[in-house]
Amino acid sequence: MASPFRSLVEDESRYNKSFNLFLERSSEHQCMQDFIHGVLPEIFEKIGKGKSSLNVIGVGSGAGQIDLQMFSQMRLKLPGITVSNEVVEPSGDMLFKYKVLVSKTPNLEYINFTWNKMTASEFETHWKEKKLDKKFDFIHMIQMLYYVKDPDATVSFFRSLLSDSGKLVIILVSGQSGWGKLWKTYRAELCNTEISQCVTTGDIRTFLDSKGIPYKSYLLPSQMDITESFTEGDEKGELLLDFLTEVIDFSKNASPTLKAGVMALLRHPDCSSEVDGKVIFNNNLEVLVVEP
Numbered sequence: 001m002a003s004p005f006r007s008l009v010e011d012e013s014r015y016n017k018s019f020n021l022f023l024e025r026s027s028e029h030q031c032m033q034d035f036i037h038g039v040l041p042e043i044f045e046k047i048g049k050g051k052s053s054l055n056v057i058g059v060g061s062g063a064g065q066i067d068l069q070m071f072s073q074m075r076l077k078l079p080g081i082t083v084s085n086e087v088v089e090p091s092g093d094m095l096f097k098y099k100v101l102v103s104k105t106p107n108l109e110y111i112n113f114t115w116n117k118m119t120a121s122e123f124e125t126h127w128k129e130k131k132l133d134k135k136f137d138f139i140h141m142i143q144m145l146y147y148v149k150d151p152d153a154t155v156s157f158f159r160s161l162l163s164d165s166g167k168l169v170i171i172l173v174s175g176q177s178g179w180g181k182l183w184k185t186y187r188a189e190l191c192n193t194e195i196s197q198c199v200t201t202g203d204i205r206t207f208l209d210s211k212g213i214p215y216k217s218y219l220l221p222s223q224m225d226i227t228e229s230f231t232e233g234d235e236k237g238e239l240l241l242d243f244l245t246e247v248i249d250f251s252k253n254a255s256p257t258l259k260a261g262v263m264a265l266l267r268h269p270d271c272s273s274e275v276d277g278k279v280i281f282n283n284n285l286e287v288l289v290v291e292p
């Protein structure tokens with residue numbers, strides 16, 4: 001059954017507001033930074049061996065903060081490398097912020113940016129129409145597969161662009177996170193069927209395993225403070241609740257029964273723990289590093 005609600009992704013401005021608040025209230029980017037500093041340098045060393053330039057694609061890069069952090073680790077590990085970087089991002093607002101960030105960040109002359117204001121599937125069409133055969137050494141899709149119709153097909157297409165030693169890095173919420181529990185319980189009510197929205201790394205693992213595609217995985221422990229969501233009428237709490245449910249004005253639009261059920265599950269030990277009077281949601285992420 002399709003969700004009866006308007007999805008948050010239909011309102012770019014409210015989505016961006018609630019996403020920014022989510023970043024403030026969670027350790028989302030912190031746990032990614034731990035991965036970027038702890039694990040990625042070794043991966044960069046392998047893919048950069050014997051190369052003077054690397055081809056990179058960022059799919060759904062948002063405002064580029066994470067992309068630039070990855071590049072700074074790449075540059076540290078591979079001094080002298082040059083990079084050709086395709087950014088695939090449909091939001092004009094996000095692309096603008098990414099460009100501003102690039103203009104304010106020193107020493108990025110080694111990267112040549114190509115800005116593709118398009119979705120992953122538009123990029124695929126554009127790539128196939130132009131019959132381009134360029135191969136890529138590093139492709140990442142960080143927290144974006146929720147927004148495509150067919151995540152398996154998206155993974156397959158971008159994986160087909162990898163060079164022999166290339167790697168595809170996927171980051172999504174873990175199937176064991178609070179998100180996984182929420183979506184398992186309320187899939188029919190909350191999940192938008194136009195896009196994959198409620199996909200976790202558990203689903204992608206199932207796909208990769210079924211095709212015998214090799215990959216490595218890393219768990220990134222992460223938390224999100226959702227205490228404000230339990231204060232009726234709190235503006236930020238409502239924005240967080242919209243982000244959690246991916247429904248515009250969930251608090252106003254959900255039936256009393258659904259709202260009560262979702263609120264109870266959000267603070268249930270399956271999804272959250274109570275620490276010093278705060279409700280801390282399990283936002284654990286997982287990284288899959290997929291081989292060519």
Ligand SMILES: C[S@@+](CC[C@H](N)C(=O)[O-])C[C@H]1O[C@@H](n2cnc3c(N)ncnc32)[C@H](O)[C@@H]1O
Pocket residue numbers: 019059060061062063064066088089090091094118119120121141142143144147148
């Ligand atoms: C949750 S944000 C993640 C941004 C960034 N990767 C990060 O982790 O901070 C998801 C991004 O995917 C983009 N997006 C949405 N639909 C997309 C699609 N069909 N193809 C590619 N990117 C998409 C959004 O505009 C947004 O910038």
